[in-house]
Amino acid sequence: MIWLIPGVLPGGKVAFMTSAPPPTHRTGGGRTGRPRSADADRAILAATREALVELGWSKLTMGDVAARAGVAKTTLYRRWAGKSELVVDAVAALFDEHLELPDRGSLGADVEGVVLQFAALLERPETKTALMAVVAESTRDDALRDRIRSAIVDRQKTLVLVGRERAQARGELPAEPDASAAARNADLIFDVIAGAVVHRTLVSAEPVDAEWARAFTALLVGGLTAAAAGYTDPAA
Amino acid sequence: MIWLIPGVLPGGKVAFMTSAPPPTHRTGGGRTGRPRSADADRAILAATREALVELGWSKLTMGDVAARAGVAKTTLYRRWAGKSELVVDAVAALFDEHLELPDRGSLGADVEGVVLQFAALLERPETKTALMAVVAESTRDDALRDRIRSAIVDRQKTLVLVGRERAQARGELPAEPDASAAARNADLIFDVIAGAVVHRTLVSAEPVDAEWARAFTALLVGGLTAAAAGYTDPAA
């Protein structure tokens, strides 16, 4: 059983948090009783990020976070089902704050921008140690997977959609024939960009610098324009 | 301090395992004393894979694996420093067995083949739950990172190098100007392929089917040939 409760993240934006029991997380209106402390939320999430930097994912404990935040351990468990859920919300706030896509004038420049931005986010020790861990956890927890998707992944995917729209408006890319093909294509591009940056940063453990971003962008944009020109396997 | 000890994996191939104390892991010749049981090695690694399938990474414990393998818990700790190291060796054996690159006649066909092969490996519950977890762990453990690299990542990268060599022999791709550029390029392609497949499988949680593999291959090969034709950002 999963409850979806609208909650307010540090950025002031509304997100959805899944909690264990029915935690009635409202901010302004409604029910009776003592309301949950928004200060506690902020303190807990900030403490979580701090603990991630100092201890990393595996050595981070709920008790430690509670102590840092100055709240009781039970308060954490009243709001989050466990470490994974807590950490997802804690790092999701960073994605909220640091992802944007200013128009840089060309498809290539836009791609390069988003690559560097995403890479900068992944270079942070909080995200570096947390992201793969929660993804690993999500392979056995569908609710957690949905939480990651809505709190983190979808925010990145938006950038791809915006970038493609701009490129089409500029005439750099053709319009998609139908909606489902467009969606498949966007998913593909998203997996390629996000996957390459993540793999470079976390598996190969080498920096996404300007040079790499340029080479990657050339490869991707080349592929996109080639595909637009009707490329198929020459051996087929 | 790290020791590198040649050991024999299930496939019969020789791999390198890092153990905590000086465990003198020899098979045929050398020192005095009772030799380590190769049967125990096989049983432990098989038990680890079995436990990964049933329990997943987070609920797998050293005690459980020892019980399944029919050995004492202390024996595990005599050979592996902890859960991460053990799991890396356990899944590395799968990569040894299931990665190969038959010549399919064209660059596109080779890419598609390796994508599907890698995806099939990632669809297994053992690898699915383990790979991201150990990568996450490795962000705070350099020795573990090296172990992952030599036991898993380098085996995949070899396929990229073989594929490129073939493509160059076929005339599908030009020869590289210098060695360092060639290495950078191979790293880029590797991060793109492995990253996209991993991201698609584990983050987007959608299958790498024939259709996706074809679309991805078209994108990548298109980018490679475009780059070979001297593509640069048209807005630059």
Add this chain to the structure above:
DNA sequence: CTCTTACGCTACGAGCCGTAGCGTAACTGC
């Protein structure tokens, strides 16, 4: 037959988990 190393077993302190129980604090509606 001795030396050396690996193994199985038991036992242990330490740490974290997640929850129960209780008294208190904060806010709502009457």
Add this chain to the structure above:
DNA sequence: GCAGTTACGCTACGGCTCGTAGCGTAAGAG
């Protein structure tokens, strides 16, 4: 104000996992 309701802090707890120590035994090397 006052009752009703919900959140909070605190304490305590059983249960589990960790990683190690100690000891007697098993298996090869010389």
